[in-house]
Amino acid sequence: MSNVEKELDLGKIDSRQSMIDYLEGYALERKEELDQKKIRHGLLKSYLLETLDSPVPAEKRLPNVFGSVRVRTEPIGDGLHRVFDSDLQKYVGFLETVGERFAIFYTMEKSEDADRWVRNLVLSSPQLDHVWLSGWTFNALWKRLKEVSHPSRFVRIVFEHESIFQVDSEFESDSDEEEGEEREDTVVIVERRTSKFSLVDRIRVVADKLDRFQELYSPLYSITRLRFPSPVGQGGHEFFYNGKVTNRSNSFRDHRSHLLYVLDLYNKLTRQAEKITWYSVEKIPLQKGGEFQKLIGAPLTVLFHEPLDQDTFDHFISSTFQRVRNRFRLWGNPIKLGPKKVHVYGLDQHLWQPIFLEITDKHLMAIVPKGTCGNTIHRLVTNIQRYLDPAAKVVLGNQPYENLVQESISGR
Amino acid sequence: MNLEELVGDPLFQLNFILWQAQPLPVGMPFSIRALLNEAGYSVHSIALNLSLRPHLRADVEKKGVAAQHSASPDVILKKRLAELYVLAEAKTSSFSTSSSSASQARTFLLLQGDNLVEALGLAVGTQATGIVTYLMKSDQCAQMRNTLESLTKELKDGGFTCNEHCCLGLKAEPGIVKVVVETSDAKLLGLSESGEVKVYEADPETDPRPLYFIPFDPDVEQSSEEAAYAREALEQRVQSELIAAIGKVTPPTNIQLVADELLEKATWGMYRLWKSGDTRRHLRTRINEFVSKTLTDKVLVSDGRRCIQIASAEEKDEIIGILMRTKPESWRGAGAQLSFDELAENAEKPKGHA
DSSP states (O other), X not given: OOHHHHHHHHHHOOSHHHHHHHHHHHHHHHHHXXXXXXXXXOOOEEEEEEEOOOSXXXXXXXXXXXHTTTEEEEEEETTEEEEEETTTTEEEEEEEEETTTEEEEEEOSOHHHHHHHXXXXXXXXXXXXXXXXXHHHHHHHHHHHHHHSOTTSEEEXXXXXXXXXXXXXXXXXXXXXXXXXXXXXXXXOOOSOEEEEEEEEEHHHHHHHHHHHHHHOGGGGOEEEEEEEOTTSSOEEEEETTSEEEEOSSOHHHHHXXXXXXXXXXXXXXXXXXXXXXXXXXXXXXXXXXXXXXEEOOOEEEEOSSOOOHHHHHHHHHHHHSOSSOTTOEEOOOEEEETTEEEEEEEETTTTEEEEEEEESXXXXXXXXXXXXXXXXXXXXXXXXXXXXXXXEEEETTEEHHHHHHHHHHTO | OOHHHHHTOHHHHXXXXXXXXXXXXXXXXXXXXXXXXXXXXXXXXXXXXXXXXXXXXHHHHHTTOOOOSEEOOSEEEEETTSOEEEEEEEOSSOOOTTSHHHHHHHHHHHXXXXXXXXXXXXXXXXXXXXXXXXXXXXXXXXXXXXXXXXXXXXXXHTTOOOOEEEEEEEEEETTEEEEEEOHHHHHHHTOSOOEEEEEEEOOTTSOOOOOOSSOOOXXXXXXXXXHHHHHHHHHHHHHHHHHHHHHTOOSSEEEEEOHHHHHHHHTTTGGGGOSOHHHHHHHHHHHHHHHHHHTGGGEEEETTEEEEEEOSHHHHHHHHHHHHHOOGGGGTTSOSSOOHHHHHHTTTOOOOOO
């Protein structure tokens, strides 16, 4: 099917049922092609997006958000929209709103095009962010996966950690987040710890060994992709750290069910994180009149597994705060309080929310003022595990982040 | 870095108390220990004005007691699951029984039982206990205890009932901050340890100050070094709030800039409580000047109101870029007054602070 035919097809879809039928059929065709190793069209990709918490539901806000970047959303009812890119002059997928603050963008575009499109969309709007699945979240999801999947099924886990701050070479990469080909002839080899590999094995085998491997080699805590085996057939749903999910199963409905499951736990985790960490001096009225100032909140603390050496600390600070485009999307002017200690009364550049940081060689502590989106916390944790310290312990107040993730998954 | 000055600085002490009551990681290696939170305390309020009941005020007047009719402890801490309130006041040093600080201390001591219940707005009949706690340099604590003993005796001799009192000392050595607490005081507060308790540990050359919740207070006296940090923290918070306000809008639009609102946000509402009207006016002026000078042709002044005009996404990026590149490093040690002018002059200079 040519692009034109696909576009026409998308334009004709005008109800939830027709979208489900279309994507169900699409998933089945792609799975058959995958099995025959003759993929003719892109797999279905879903991108989990987070919008700023607001009393106005995402359903009502998103058309304006997308409209500001020349993307038209055409409602087809029931929280679903066709998505038309006015610059590309074509339909690029569907958007489904989930609750008050989440949305899923479904697309069949090529992975590199879709990744770039979503990245640009998020970069262009302070009201949108990726859903950030940290290594700790993936670890908890893996534990749940073990419980709900047959032990003889295969699981795929990708571990990625790159100590980019061991040398002063941090830059914003536009590389595809999926399997990129190594360009050995053009890549400059820089000596720093880099771990990226995938593990595919039966669940029972991985379950038996992963904990011990992680204790032996800390980059294994930095899970950046996890494939849930599909219960309705072969293949599965591959979750990426930035909320991208590839459907490698033969069912769209099963795919969507997994997306909603992860969004639900992410929502619980985000709300719990905000409840704990939001700092504010609130005016509390007194019965007899007047009011008083009450300090509410708890700091976010990241305890590094091993102290950062001087070079890594310096590069982390300079790469983050002397470059407008940095991986952590933070801005601020560090106040130096020692060789390995700075304070930053800065900003989350993506959501334009203040955040105050104390960074030393042993910890990063953040004061997150009320109203700052919990996604800032997840983005921080995800990127610290991926680029700075894969085994860093994260504590909200005095509650380990791992426990909160586990509680969100357990539904407590 | 002068550690003696630091631990005697009122703003450091205020933020130190607040941090001591924060929930922090426990059971894992961490360089900061929140002794008061470990004992079950959290922050009830900051700078809450507590007034004596009318009949107590009358009694105080009748007996000629040198007490204030109302006083605001820097911080009130509340113990978890108990009606126990610590009225905490930070002081650079001890004071004599004839000073104005002693009048304030008498009021804290008198705020016990039903007086405390009413002052805090608690339900009638609540059985609340108050403990007056002073935080200061450890070498001042012995003298402070004597003062508090004298004040308590004086009040009791006059037929008044008083809160219990104690003193927490602060001691700093290179890379270490300790809370010095007498055994009896530790027992009174329910702390798990007494003596010299290490609550912060870092490399010897590291400045031990924590992030400041309350970045600035024009009503306290500070050394130039301490004032420099406070100013920089406040300036950065104002700058962050300004950039955040612009970052959130969708062009084309105009943003009305209200300096009061920026300061309110940057100080988490404490700006309203500053006694110094001059400082408030001064800061408002500086912020307005800063914006006008930094964003010269983007600011429209009409009826005394300032609007930043943002015509397009490109212009928004340009404005944010200018504000981000504007570096307030010259503010540190620049004297007693905030200088947003200097900040504006540094616009577009490359960074290199850290």
